[in-house]
Amino acid sequence: MNYFIMTQDERIAQAVVPTGVFDVLRPEWLTPDYQEELDEAILQFDLKPKRENVYLDFLDRPIPLYSDRLKELIHKFAPRLFAKSVVLADQERVRQDVYWLLVLPRVACLSEQSEFHPNGALKRLVIEGANVKRHTIFQVEGIREPHIIIDLRLAEALLRRDFFGIRLKKVEHV
Structure with a gap:
């Protein structure tokens, strides 16, 4: 099976940027262990003021958010994923849009062939496909980067539709 890192298309400079996220949301809430706390939270974030706001289907900064x-x-591929609605509020234009925060499983699939910089940052990601098992979308346990990995079936489904602002990069696997 082939796997891909899903990222926000950085070529779109006017993409919306939520602000004050970590004033409301604690980083550990983005793990399956804190679903109850996340479920009870009311999540609404203002947008960074810009001349123009472009709403992408996937935002990965400062946290991953998915369009409806x-x-x-x-x-359809991972029906058991926990999803929490998030309101993005553009105060200047009096507009609100619903995005979703998905809590992804962290899978222990990091290969020993992965390489790191001296400061611990990931240099080259290699995953062990056999350890992924049946996960369609997940994050890799053991790295500090919040890479979102999707399998080939989901990648093909994305590419068959007209999603906007998503980039895919193939991941090495053994």
């Missing part, structure tokens, strides 16, 4: 359409597709 993208969440629906992902749930």
